[in-house]
Amino acid sequence: MAKAFASQGDMTEKTITFDEIGEGLWAFTAEGDPNSGVIIGDDSVMIVEAQATPRLAEKVIEKVRSVTDKPITHLVLTHYHAVRVLGASAYGADQIIMSDMARGMVAERGQEDWDSEFQRFPRLFEGHESIPGLTWPTTTFTDAMTVYLGNRRVDIKHLGRAHTAGDAVIHIPDQNVMFTGDIVEYHSACYCGDGYFGAWGGTLDKIKAYDVDAIAPGRGDALVGSEMVNKAIENTRDFVDSTYRPAARVAARNGSLKEAWDAVRSECDAKFNDYAIYEHCLPFNVARAYDEARGIAHPRVWTAKRDIEMWEALQG
Template identity: 55%
Template sequence: MSKKFASHADVDEKTVSFDKLAEGVYAYTAEGDPNTGIIIGDDGVMVIDTQATPDMAQDVIRRIREVTDKPIKYVVLSHYHAVRVMGASAYNADHIIASQATYDLIVERGQFDFDSEVGRFPRLFQGVESVPGLTWPSIAFESSMTLWMGKRRVELMHVGRGHTKGDIVVWLPEEKVLFSGDLVEFGATPYTGDAYLSDWPQTLANVRALGAEKLVPGRGDALTTPETVEAAISGTQDFLTQMF
């Protein structure tokens, strides 16, 4: 059965896993709570989705420091929901990166989304008083962006609307590792309150076409075989087909 999103009735603490997917590539997962990705380049670290508060981000930072002392240079927002982005300030990154559509969503409804999610998902906002304000990208792009972290190539791509209008994926073409944000869920019910249901299936087809062999979904376990990657994409697509 798919896990529902956290709510007032969900008070149990989750067990965190920190899985190595490739050299310098990690997934921080917690039994269906929002996931965070970590990419270590030659000269610094990228964090993909931040946890909901700076206090909660400290556990991610602690685990990063167990594997590298390189500075955290980039925070990437896969999309805009407060539970994904409000921990950003803890990382003291040089740049916060998102799609232009995500930036526009923050302008449009950032404070409303924050207030709403804190009210709906209290367990996911531990130490909410540590949030200094809305998280604003310092770099926004329209469709794609390539970063070189030393010799490591990282592709940031808006492959279509789905979970929100601003979703992006983070793709490591050499390692064939994909961080999908909430475009793909595994063992967790997708949230569709801001979704583009008619676009999402084609966006998933675009995700599939990348040929990922490992995938970190928005929620659920890190997936380490092509078969489980396909199961997650297909499972998300089946849910949308039944819903729409």
């Protein structure tokens, strides 16, 4: 029987965990599904990552209401991907914050990404009929901005390209905690289909330089303590490098995409095949690594049509 494309066959509900990773800072995680973060200030709340639909966002709101009744006033979206942003309307936030680059990517490829991701992973779009449309920020920044939730300072920064061109991280200095989006993952495959392999390691170095006490990653468990934080950063680095190296070797000798796929599997399967969404990410990761190694500097737009054409080429 042919393999199901991406995560079309994954219909298993995940167990939600809600962990406090610093005073008034919470990580909403779900066994490798997209994470969200909660930052509680003096009088209000900031959410990091919206989830894919308003219905799924309500699960985050339910957890928020278990620890505070303060209003949700700010929503930060670390990048433009549909599974991160399309649930935004549920929060009723006064400000929706993205980097300038992330907003540009909504304009350039937001609808195509929505159509593509919906096809790839239908379970994550529970209640998709409630999505009012593309999510647009009310506030953008280029390199950095600071938001004060009363006396609590929240620094939002673009440290460099990695998972996308416009990734943001959120640092809370009073607890030295960071929300990294999909730049860092824990026991979950990195999705590199819109990534920058050559830049990712440098961005990880900048995160590591903060020497944070905890990280809420894009997927996987909350990371508390320097040992767990550093392990996740280095595992992410290994995943990215182990994907790119074999694809680049194939590209250098003018080998095919299918040969790159086989080479990446040979290097990565033994190390990472038990990671969440590994099989889902692999074809997109190989395609992007192969492109970057051949000199295609920026990720090409994924569409529902391009997804299937790529998948059929790899399965042939």
